Amino acid sequence: MNGYERRKHKKIEQVFEAAFQLFTRHGYQKVSVNEIAQQAGVSPATIYNYFGTKDQLYIDMIMNWMDKQLAKYDRILESDLPFPEKTKEIMLLEANNLTFLSEEFRRIQAFEDRGIDLKIRQESEQKIKGFFMKFVALGKQEGYIDKEQTEEVAMLFFTMFMNELGRRWDSANREFAISTESLMELFFYGLAGQHHGGEQR
Secondary structure: OOHHHHHHHHHHHHHHHHHHHHHHHOOOOOOOOHHHHHHHHHHHHHHHHHOOOOHHHHHHHHHHHHHHHHHHHHHOOOOOOOOOHHHHHHHHHHHHHHHHHHHHHHOOOHHHOOOHHHHHHHHHHHHHHHHHHHHHHHHHHHHOOOOOOOHHHHHHHHHHHHHHHHHHHHOOOOOHHHHHHHHHHHHHHHOOOOOOOOHHH
């Protein structure tokens, strides 16, 4: 990366950071490109040159945020943790992130005619699917996921459990950790099957 590209990358990151703070604090409708430019320390023309429209900036900002979340998942997947621990950490993070995305989708319902909501959903699904293929491959390799299961079935199963964690996310009761452990046991017993588990029960 040469000097120009480094400066451009730094400006884009500044814009993403400013846009994220303003959009999530005030909502899409109430934030102008001029306000984002001012907080990011760039000119409005710079934002239009990089992104074209406010809509596209918002979409790219969410995708940038999602890339950073998936990078966290990748680091967990590449760590030395046992596969069930990796799964639990990723599932908890994803439940939290899903809560954030759901709130953002609700905020932009008025802009569905512009296709913002649909485009974000399509792009995010592709990104998550790419990560999930790695997750399932590792699970099969380590004996925690039945080798006969498809990525689609495994992803559906993961999503079911993640949604339950998301539903409990705001709960402050002491049983949350126990519930999480119980869900992990059920997750692997159901997915791997009675005779395939990577751990002795």
